[in-house]
Amino acid sequence: MKHLLNMNDLEIKDIDTILNRALEFQQNPSHQFNKQFTVVNLFFEPSTRTKMSFEMAERKLGLHILPFEAGTSSTLKGETMYDTVRTLEAIGVDAVVIRHEQDQFYEELMSGLNLAIINAGDGSGQHPSQCLLDLYTIKQEFGKFEGIHVTIVGDIAHSRVAKSNALALKKLGAHVTFICPPEWQGDFDATSTWEEVLPTADVVMLLRVQHERHGKENDFLKELYHKEYGLTIARYAELKPSTIVMHPAPVNRDVEIASELVESDKSRIFKQIQNGVFVRMAILESVLKERM
Amino acid sequence: MKHLLNMNDLEIKDIDTILNRALEFQQNPSHQFNKQFTVVNLFFEPSTRTKMSFEMAERKLGLHILPFEAGTSSTLKGETMYDTVRTLEAIGVDAVVIRHEQDQFYEELMSGLNLAIINAGDGSGQHPSQCLLDLYTIKQEFGKFEGIHVTIVGDIAHSRVAKSNALALKKLGAHVTFICPPEWQGDFDATSTWEEVLPTADVVMLLRVQHERHGKENDFLKELYHKEYGLTIARYAELKPSTIVMHPAPVNRDVEIASELVESDKSRIFKQIQNGVFVRMAILESVLKERM
Amino acid sequence: MKHLLNMNDLEIKDIDTILNRALEFQQNPSHQFNKQFTVVNLFFEPSTRTKMSFEMAERKLGLHILPFEAGTSSTLKGETMYDTVRTLEAIGVDAVVIRHEQDQFYEELMSGLNLAIINAGDGSGQHPSQCLLDLYTIKQEFGKFEGIHVTIVGDIAHSRVAKSNALALKKLGAHVTFICPPEWQGDFDATSTWEEVLPTADVVMLLRVQHERHGKENDFLKELYHKEYGLTIARYAELKPSTIVMHPAPVNRDVEIASELVESDKSRIFKQIQNGVFVRMAILESVLKERM
The missing domain is CATH 3.40.50.1370 (Aspartate/ornithine carbamoyltransferase)
Incomplete structure (x- = not known):
């Protein structure tokens, strides 16, 4: 799948594929891609377990992780989320994991971008x-x-x-x-x-x-x-x-x-x-x- | 070059060397030093793209990066920038990338230190x-x-x-x-x-x-x-x-x-x-x- | 030793063992475990040198380090330290380095947990x-x-x-x-x-x-x-x-x-x-x- 935005998009077979693959990771958590991928975890709301869990998963997959601190980022300078994510794409980021207080924050990211979006919680939307x-x-x-x-x-x-x-x-x-x-x-x-x-x-x-x-x-x-x-x-x-x-x-x-x-x-x-x-x-x- | 502080210090041939090497990195971004170097990005002002860009460059070069959060650092305890950077040198850091609101912040770091300083923006000075x-x-x-x-x-x-x-x-x-x-x-x-x-x-x-x-x-x-x-x-x-x-x-x-x-x-x-x-x-x- | 909580717990031979091993690391700082360990540095009080020093030691040992920002963590949602650390254990963390303003903060972590605790400063207690x-x-x-x-x-x-x-x-x-x-x-x-x-x-x-x-x-x-x-x-x-x-x-x-x-x-x-x-x-x- 290209993104993970909400459960409505997933068919039963997509869910099965993920659950089966997770079982394989549980049995053998080591894994390396042939290519070096880079991700960023953009958490605009406080989180310990979801962010830490993604961070652990990313390390087990051998990914590069660029740190992002919402509190000191350019969004403080009034930058739109589209421009922030478009910037990360230009820097060479392959996927972003985003938590944001706005419902369906990902809608504004659906056109013009060529990186994967994973929804880690959108407002009162989905998780x-x-x-x-x-x-x-x-x-x-x-x-x-x-x-x-x-x-x-x-x-x-x-x-x-x-x-x-x-x-x-x-x-x-x-x-x-x-x-x-x-x-x-x-x-x-x-x-x-x-x-x-x-x-x-x-x-x-x-x-x-x-x-x-x-x-x-x-x-x-x-x-x-x-x-x-x-x-x-x-x-x-x-x-x-x-x-x-x-x-x-x-x-x-x-x-x-x-x-x-x-x-x-x-x-x-x-x-x-x-x-x-x-x-x-x-x-x-x-x-x-x-x-x- | 030992540091990168401002453009006045660079001669035309220095600029050419960097631009040519950047072109080589664009064509083949993988690179490893024989030695394991460690860097710290000291951003005392908000930044997304400059900090992220350095972080990505550092990872592509295989460097160790120690995280620094200006908001929770000992500078809150009144420590001078010299003492902070001297401390990083003692810990074993090879280079620091610094953004600071003070013009020519690097002047106070020019004697007594043995690590590389890269200016990532000094006040209304240079970038x-x-x-x-x-x-x-x-x-x-x-x-x-x-x-x-x-x-x-x-x-x-x-x-x-x-x-x-x-x-x-x-x-x-x-x-x-x-x-x-x-x-x-x-x-x-x-x-x-x-x-x-x-x-x-x-x-x-x-x-x-x-x-x-x-x-x-x-x-x-x-x-x-x-x-x-x-x-x-x-x-x-x-x-x-x-x-x-x-x-x-x-x-x-x-x-x-x-x-x-x-x-x-x-x-x-x-x-x-x-x-x-x-x-x-x-x-x-x-x-x-x-x-x- | 299982944890490092305070100096009272260490006998002279334990101290000697650590000092001798530190000397070996000074002479040859490279080291890799056979297993991939993961640590988290939980600093609830400002720190530059202690946190940075642990971060450097952890990198030299080849450990995975999950970032933790006290300012944006679930402790803001009222979570107890026990639940935070128990969560990190479930995520797969092997050791936590903790600085906290409360004396003997580690007492509440001594039962029910299966990860190593290193005290990086407890209130007016020990360091x-x-x-x-x-x-x-x-x-x-x-x-x-x-x-x-x-x-x-x-x-x-x-x-x-x-x-x-x-x-x-x-x-x-x-x-x-x-x-x-x-x-x-x-x-x-x-x-x-x-x-x-x-x-x-x-x-x-x-x-x-x-x-x-x-x-x-x-x-x-x-x-x-x-x-x-x-x-x-x-x-x-x-x-x-x-x-x-x-x-x-x-x-x-x-x-x-x-x-x-x-x-x-x-x-x-x-x-x-x-x-x-x-x-x-x-x-x-x-x-x-x-x-x-």
Whole structure:
């Protein structure tokens, strides 16, 4: 594939190709291209795990990485993102990994540029590399998506993870339900309750409560959220033996999930992070292979 | 050469050597020294393209690069630049690339230090690596400098690009004219008008309007500047077929140049950026060769 | 050793092992592990030389280094240090070098994690890699520690260098005295005066006056400190011929030491910085060897 922008663009066979390649990287993470490729990670929003995960994947692939600090860049001088990326292309950069607060930031980069764009999170839009690593983690556990019952819990309306994952999981044959406060339901229909979900869920996918996006006027009460929508110790005890718990991290301990459960038996939270490196190696390889 | 500080220090043969070596790097960019050299890019002012360009050149030369973040460095603890650079020398750094807001910042580094200094922009002083890549781009186009008519347009008084380029181009036999608002003329004489220049210019070299240096009291009106001093679509149409348009970037679209012209046929703006990597490889090699 | 947290944990033979290995690195700095290790330098406080020194040591050891910018990381989203480091472990990081303003920050990292922790300065606690490079510098000069008279001058109470060094030097048989303003004496006993120390000191170890820690209410007078506690030109003249002067840097010129003396014959200030790279190579190798 030429770019990775959103999950809508990927067909089932594209997803399968990436997940299969990620498995090969997990089994043998060393890899070198015949050509020396150069990438830049343009993170205009704070991030530890996504940026670090891409950085690790890039090093394992033997890529050159030019550092970019959003805080001291020419975008401070009012440069457009197109001009910044066009400049990187002229310098000889082959691919850029971008996180930006603007939805579909990549639209303005779709014409006139000859480098690969990987979306690492666009505003309240999508987060396709997170989605693919979530899919990888589910397939690793269950070997398939058909008939798997996935419950997504939290701020569905504003979450780029929820959007990407719900779309892809349905396409792949999974049964997706949602639990969320009414004000965070957005365009999603069919919400459930913990009571309905607990006996049947194969995957409980918790979303991060994004305090920094909602602002203070939201009058958010952490304890209340945990009690109503969080994975409490009591709810955890009612899950099926085979059920797994996922979260894109960083976790708000005792909000989305009880602190004691973050590294519990059913938790795949750090497994997801580990898988992310292999999935991102597969993504990067896929877009760079087109440029050999 | 031991350092690259300003264009005054370079004789014509030094310039020729760098331009010729840059051409070799363009034809074959792979290169390794017998010794492992280490460099640091000390950018005390925001920059994307110059810093990225040096970073790319350094990677293509196989150098080790130690990251430096001006915002979290010991200069915050009141350390002098001499002590910072002397420290880097003790750590084992072979060359430093420095951008700093102070004119001739390098003067205090000229005694007692045994590492190479490359000036990547000193205050309102010079910007020699930009000058050399501009020269490279002109030579690439015309094969010579003698008799070439170069018009430099904009804030001549405060531009380090204007100073470096005017000096070098005259030394190399080019004919240099200026177009600028009267208040930005500085010590430069002989200003022209667009009407005089349009029929004869071989190179139209636009300077960036540095809003961040002039401040708000300048009461700068972008539309007015564009109308009086910018390369408008009407003026572009009157240029000779062989004329090229240059700009050090980042461009203020519709100020120095009409947005539609940034990637027009005559524009060499992104070509300049591309050439910058090869020229900087030649500069770095030149100062490091002295340390083999 | 598995981690390097503080000097209390190291026995004399552990110190000897590191100093001997550092000497080997000084003689032959090239080294490659059979395995590709990855490290992250987590500096939550400003630093140039310690961070740069670790970065250089890591490159000389052929390690992969993932960049971490405290200012844009997920700790801004309220993530605990445990979760940040646990995330890095999941990504595949083998060792983290941490500087943090909190004393004994590493306590919360001691269970549940499987990567090596190197303390690069904890609050007003310790700074063990600085201590080891100071020991290396003293041994380089005198070949031994027994009977060596070391005078530590400055803010003993708040200095992590003073704490680490006094502890280790006494353990190794050196004679340690202190000169300090009464309000900065802390729990240390036995303070001396310059008059007592000048005829006998083998090592004068100056501490940095940490303006940024004391704040303005301290009403610190630089000239007064220099006159009472600084190494003035007059005091320097009274030192024994074999005496050396040390300082962890960055130096406040004309406060702890007269500016003219920073690079004087007896000064080992930049030698310490140079030695730091070899000592840190030995530290990193020591913790990574356990993970082969």
